[in-house]
Amino acid sequence: MAALRPRRRALLRLCRAFSSGGCQLAPERGGERRDAAPSRVSRFCPPRKSCHDWIGPPDKYSNLRPVHFYIPENESPLEQKLRELRQETQDWNQQFWANQNLTFLKEKEKFIDSRLKAKGLELRAESGQKATLNAEEMADFYKQFLSKNFQKHMYYNRNVSEAGCSVTTASPDQ
């Protein structure tokens, strides 16, 4: 059992580390990594004098804003663990949502194409503009997509809640 004082200090450092960054939740080990989602590695490097995290523009695929975590000079093992946990979580979220959005767009295109073909219409009108379906026609697709991916969403929701707990209760003893 660690003494009370070092525990409190560690907890304060933990809070400081947690406070300066984005709200990211850790993944379950060996989760969605096999999903192929283009994940841009940003070439951004913050100015040397900055001692805060930096947050970027929304990712084109996942719409999530990447956070570049600041690594302090005297980072403790616990802080490092927390930072790595948050980085992993961020990457996991990034992969999930990039995959989710790309899948959605692909399936939407397929759906539009099949409906237009069924109607006997071309993909592009004479003016060259892409033909679309109206919202009521698309409603069938939205319903299909939601029910098809229900289990996947449940899996994500469960992991996201568990991850939230593990980040907030990262033990100072380890």
Add this chain to the structure above:
Amino acid sequence: MNIIAKRSASWVGGCVWYLERRALQESPRRFLHLLRNVNQQWVTFQHFNFLRHMYVTQLNRSFNQQIKPKPEPVPSPFLEKASLDEAKTEIYKMRPLSPASLSLSRKPNEKESIELEPTPVIEGSIAVGTETKEEKQWKEMKLRVDDLPGILARLSKIKLTALVVSTTSAGFALAPAPFDWPCFLLTFVGTGLASCAANSINQFFEVPFDSNMNRTKNRPLVRGQISPLLAVSFAACCAVPGVALLTWGVNPLTGALGLFNIFLYTCCYTPLKRISIANTWVGAVVGAIPPLMGWTAATGSLDAGAFLLGGILYSWQFPHFNALSWGLREDYSRGGYCMMSVTHPDLCRRVALRHCLALVAMSAAAPALDVTTWTFPVIALPINLYISYLGFRFYRDADRKSSRKLFFCSLWHLPLFLLLMLTCKRPAAQGDAGGPQS
């Protein structure tokens, strides 16, 4: 020769001045950060690099040479499996390197770290201008005290909180008890704080989902304007005094209702949104509780009139929310939200119409329960009939136009309805001292 040299120098100087001005206008913080740097050599090199980047973008702008925008993330409908596999292998290759590149970025020589980071092939050639533009969009996650009030207002959904507090005030005012100003103010503040807390926690839980919906992508936590810890602390600093104020300043029943409502909203409604369409009914209860709280604050008890008011707010939620959700079906589907508008569209419209008609019925019940006089259902009839008509149009037409009309009608219908109720409030009978306050 001297003249040419002088002219070139002055031209260069002018360019530098112009670029510096543009830099200052567009990214003052970054620019000032550079200027404040103590290491002169480093500043000069960085400064030069920065200006070089600015020059490239300015040149491109002024010559209308738009850097070819990055391709849309929409893959062509017939995306070949090969390129997807390529993307897969790129991801796997990149993964083991990323921790290394992270630790490398600590080294003072930034150039080295940039070179060692792998460039994904699928990105193609990235123009320098685009990269700089992306770099400029990175923001330091430092709390700016000046922005804090605005950030907290958005975090606590201040407009929604204002609406919630006004329904509580209506409940307080409609209750058959003499209007007590101190009690009213305590209820007002306590409910406001409880609502701020609930909204903040809700935003804390939903960051990745909010990022992916147009309606919510500019929320403070999504944009990194406030840290999650601060958001949760703010929520706690609102919830604790808010509930305490209601419990000990008003009465325990009101405090209990406030606490229950925070729990219902954050721990039941928020997760249920992604599990089942039942979330809409739970959310309607969340909306119905504030006027109940106003009533219990004034009278100290829950009676028929309180439940009538709660019922009115409960029913109102359906035309309001169902109409709103009709236009958000794509975002809900992609975000994994289980909403009636996506999964059970017929039910969605049927329920909205049903509850519009319920509002008419409850207007008639108000005088029967001694909340208002009989004038009320008569003068409220036009607005009730109008919203029912719009509800019927929505039910029949099932299109965006009718859903928007119904939604916007619900926004003015509720305040007007409550105002009419207030004007027709049943006057207190002689010798009616009102219920105990605490």
